[in-house]
Amino acid sequence: MSIHLRRNRFIYLFSKNYSFLCNSNVKLFGKPEISSTISHFLVDKHHFCVKAASISTSLNNPQECNSTLTFLKESGFSNTQLEKIVKSWPVVYSANLEKTIIPKIKIFQDSGFSAHETAQIISAAPSILHLGSKNLISSISLLKSLLGSTGQVAKFSQSAVWFLKSDLDKNLVPNINFLQSCGVTMEKIIRLMHFHPRFMLHKTEILEIFVNKAEQMGVGRSSGMFIHAVRVVSSMSNKTWELKLKTLRSLGFSEDDILRVFRQTPSVFGMSEDKMKKVIEVVLSTRKYNMSCLINNSATLMYSVEKRYIPRFRILETLESKNLITKWPSIGSLSGMSDKKFYEKYIGPYLNEEGDIDMTKGVALVGKKGGEQL
Secondary structure, eight states: OHHHHHHHHHHHHHHHHHHHHHHSOOOSSSOOOOOHHHIIIIIIITOOOHHHHTTOSOOSOHHHHHHHHHHHHHTTOOHHHHHHHHHHOGGGGTSOIIIIIHHHHHHHHHTTOOHHHHHHHHHHOGGGGGSOHHHHHHHHHHHHHHHSSHHHHHHHHHHHTHHHHSOTTTTHHHHHHHHHHTTOOHHHHHHHHHHOGGGGGSOHHHHHHHHHHHHHTTOOTTSTTHHHHHHHHHTSOHHHHHHHHHHHHHTTOOHHHHHHHHHHOGGGGGSOHHHHHHHHHHHHHTSSOOHHHHHHTGGGGGSOIIIIIHHHHHHHHHHHHTTSOSSOOOHHHHHHSOHHHHHHHHTGGGHHHHOOEEEETTEEEEBOTTSOBO
16 A cells, blocks of 8 residues: 555656656756846847857846946947957856956056047956956056057057066066166067067066077177067977978078078078978079078068069069060069069069059059960
8 A cells, every 4th residue: 555655656746847847948958048037138138149148047146247237338348348258258247346347447547548448458358357456557557658658558458468467577577677688679679569479478587598599599689680589489399490490401501501591580480381492492493593592681581472473573584585674683682672663673664565564462463465464
């Protein structure tokens, strides 16, 4: 009898639970749907797209989330920026508005940033809101002193926002002092910050290693190429560096050639092996230049084969075939010449003889009347 009662009770409980599972909106498998609460606050109330709203599936305190988003909107943040913040830093939902978010916004305002600039910076790196106030104030103050204005800091932070999140007194300041002791001017240091920001946040002892390596390659501190050489060295691991040297040797560069190229144009070492090979092959194929021409004018290796060398070589070949020129310019002069200068010297004077001129994407191409472009 007791077994029968227990069996009936089990069937009753199972049937109730089964009915609940069948009639509820709970999903046992697959991705959870956005809750109605989130849908209301993010999609309906704040006009978020469904994708941005689906980043989080629950809110511990919907009212707090609503207050945070409302405050940020009132502070100048656009919907696009708010969606970006939610996607990259979902914990903004649970951040304390009074203790975490408002004080950080006030720091930017007190530092002279406009509402637009503040929104741009924070949406680029929302975790800034979680930084300690002292560290944030110090970073902003230092960057303003280096770059000159809040506008410049805002512009800089669009591509290097991690500077605001770093302890600049521990890395940037020592690096600036070290580079200045090497003879690098502040003007060059600021330019380096803009174009290669991560370089300036290396540990100073690592920076010293890069400097020593550049000097071992023959680039002295008094050279105008010094800081460029150090930067190029910093961009490669030892393994990549050795592969680069191996490639240069395979292309016919002697050890002295390699040192000369590095002293002249360190950026050549940042080129891909394929591009370097292609430039050398195309230039030598004209039989007007040899390897020594390239080595003595190493900047020529940096120019585009498709946009500069091939179009200009074709024009010179055409002019030579018609006895309009008897000598080609040096490779250094040819590659460094602007499109306007090249046109004035090698196309304009022969316009009547050669026909129409087609300026395509800033590159001068000579075309025969009624025929194909060269």
